[in-house]
Amino acid sequence: MGDQRGSVLVLTNKYDVTADLVLRILAERHVRVVRLDPGADLPTDASLTTTYRTGSQRGTLRTASRELDLTAVRSVWVRRASPYKGPGELPEQERRFAADQLLWGAGGILASLPGAHYLNHPWDNRASEHKPAQLATAQRVGFQIPDTLITNDVQEARAFTTLYTGGVVYKPLWGSRYSVAGKPQAVWVREVSEPEITAGVATCPHMFQARVDKVHDVRVTAVGQHLFGLRINSPELDWRHRQDLMRCTPIAVPEAVALSIAAYLRASRLVYGAFDFAVTDGGVWYFLECNPNGQWAWQPPLITDAVARAISDQLQNGSDT
Structure with a gap:
């Protein structure tokens, strides 16, 4: 495989044009880079092998165009990789099983490369x-932070909206996929008032903040x-x-x-x-x-x-x- 010391492994999908900007710079610097979308490339278009022995760990990543000694990886850039889904031709139960093995197997290997510098480590991400956790940190x-309430108690939410003359906003805790009539929709930060707090708040935690x-x-x-x-x-x-x-x-x-x-x-x-x-x-x-x-x-x-x-x-x- 030749001298691969100092290799960079980039974990992202093939449509990630943001990653392309960095890869172009690394190419100009003659840095060896291997790009992999583990959720899409494994197991059909790439293979991953690792052995563990007392005192040693070895591994190889093979893609359609590259073969990489995993011990030679200097840095790993965790960008926007596809989720692990498993081969589509498998029945549903077997596909879920394969997806879990990919996540915990391949994901575990790629997150545990000895001596590699992660930007960022996937588990820390x-x-x-x-x-x-962000607010607590x-x-x-x-940092100064806005007064914040996270609750699924309708009365607590209603009471919170009355405390601030400058108003209160609602923010989703996670950017879940959401659609209306089959069209993708985004849930934006928006102002809310007491009359808008419905019983739906009780279905899951909601996040409210004093408007800055x-x-x-x-x-x-x-x-x-x-x-x-x-x-x-x-x-x-x-x-x-x-x-x-x-x-x-x-x-x-x-x-x-x-x-x-x-x-x-x-x-x-x-x-x-x-x-x-x-x-x-x-x-x-x-x-x-x-x-x-x-x-x-x-x-x-x-x-x-x-x-x-x-x-x-x-x-x-x-x-x-």
Whole structure:
């Protein structure tokens, strides 16, 4: 297989154009890269083999075009891989069994490569996606956070909406797939009032927050020690709703916020994080969330290029740079 030391393994789907930006830079630097979508490529288009013995671990990944010694992997970039589904030609029960074995077998192997630098480790990504965990961590590292209630108690929810003269917003705890008349729909952040709190709240936990009287939003893309701040001006409460209306300009990150971001990444064992803030007229940055695998290539070209190069540095060097 030749000298493969310093190889980079990228776990993502074939339609991930964001990953392409980084792969192009790594190719210019002559860094060996293997791209794999384990949920789609295994077992039909790729094979994965690992042996464990006392004192040693060896493994090989074979794709249609590459053969990779897993002990030579310097870095793993966990991007947007497809879910493990199992071969479609199998009966349903056997397909579910195969999907579980892929998740716990192949997923376990790819998450346990000896000495590899992960951006981010898949298990840390998953743990950090829980919004209650994000808020708890944000409190510990010194962020200002909006008053928040998570409950399935209808009366608690109704009482909370009456406490804040500036209003209360509802946010989904997870971006579940949702459709109306067969058409995909997104559940955006929206204001709610007491009369809108129905018995449906009792069906599952709902998240309510005091609305921040913001003058603008900020997205901070963190790659290790490097922070890329973007001011977002939008007439929408949730700027993601109509991105064609927003205006974006670079913004400096205050030192106190930068220190809290660094502490948050350490506490969550993350290398990368996409932090969202609401900023008031008084200059207070309220932490809203941190997506450990958030998109970043939608930002202005200068920031997008800088983020791509920072990620490339991480993958090439195998450490925080």
